[in-house]
Amino acid sequence: xxxxxxxxxxxxxxxxxxxxxxxxxxxxxxxxxxxxxxxxxxxxxxxxxxxxxxxxxxxxxxxxxxxxxxxxxxxxxxxxxxxxxxxxxxxxxxxxxxxxxxxxxxxxxxxxxxxxxxxxxxxxxxxxxxxxxxxxxxxxxxxxxxxxxxxxxxxxxxxxxxxxxxxxxxxxxx
Numbered sequence: 639x640x641x642x643x644x645x646x647x648x649x650x651x652x653x654x655x656x657x658x659x660x661x662x663x664x665x666x667x668x669x670x671x672x673x674x675x676x677x678x679x680x681x682x683x684x685x686x687x688x689x690x691x692x693x694x695x696x697x698x699x700x701x702x703x704x705x706x707x708x709x710x711x712x713x714x715x716x717x718x719x720x721x722x723x724x725x726x727x728x729x730x731x732x733x734x735x736x737x738x739x740x741x742x743x744x745x746x747x748x749x750x751x752x753x754x755x756x757x758x759x760x761x762x763x764x765x766x767x768x769x770x771x772x773x774x775x776x777x778x779x780x781x782x783x784x785x786x787x788x789x790x791x792x793x794x795x796x797x798x799x800x801x802x803x804x805x806x807x808x809x810x811x812x
Contacts, residue, residue, distance in 0.1 A: 642669040653725040653766070654678070654700075656718055658709050659686035667693040676700040678721060680714045683707045728766030734758070741773040 646669060649655070654676035657667065662685065671677055671693045679701055681690030687705045694701040704714045736744075744758065758769040772780075798804060 640669065642666060646670065646673055653728050654721045656680070656721060658682075659690045660709065661685050662687075662689035664689065671696070671699050671701060674700075676721060676724060677702070678717045679703045680709045680717070681705045682709050724766065730766075731768045731770055732761070733770045733772065735772055735774050735777050738773040738775055741771055744771055 652675065655670055655673070656678045657670055657680070659667065659679060659681045661682075667679070667689055671679075677700065679690045679694055681687040681703065683705050684707070686709075690703055690705065693699075694703040702717050702720060704717055706714045708714065758771065761767060761769050
């Protein structure tokens with residue numbers, strides 16, 4: 639097993655990879671670039687750019703490539719923000735509040751139905767975001783009917799007293 643393959647195996651849970659290429663060694667990047675994960679490649683302009691350029695030109699590879707004389711410079715390192723954004727997406731959840739009938743369509747998968755389930759699977763596959771589907775009635779029962787008005791008023795009053803400023807008209811004066 640090559641060093642690159644060992645690296646991929648040990649880091650298989652990573653959202654993507656950052657590779658700094660200081661020397662062109664033919665084929666060294668290929669396992670990482672073909673992993674299917676996003677890769678940021680920073681190639682040193684004179685000695686590492688060749689291999690980085692050749693490896694990143696293949697269609698379908700998710701690669702951001704930077705060629706620079708200063709691999710540790712701000713311009714190059716700023717590309718890491720793309721991997722950080724992907725990591726944040728992967729650890730996010732999106733709540734879809736839908737009608738009860740739409741929620742039932744989500745699980746229907748026969749030719750004449752609207753295949754909503756694949757939409758949510760696609761969102762998850764592309765972004766890593768975990769979709770949570772709840773129907774509007776269930777949402778209302780779970781979150782709106784659980785607090786009585788008196789309890790809500792106590793919290794609202796405390797929040798208003800602690801506010802630095804209030805731009806909206808005072809709701810208590812109604």
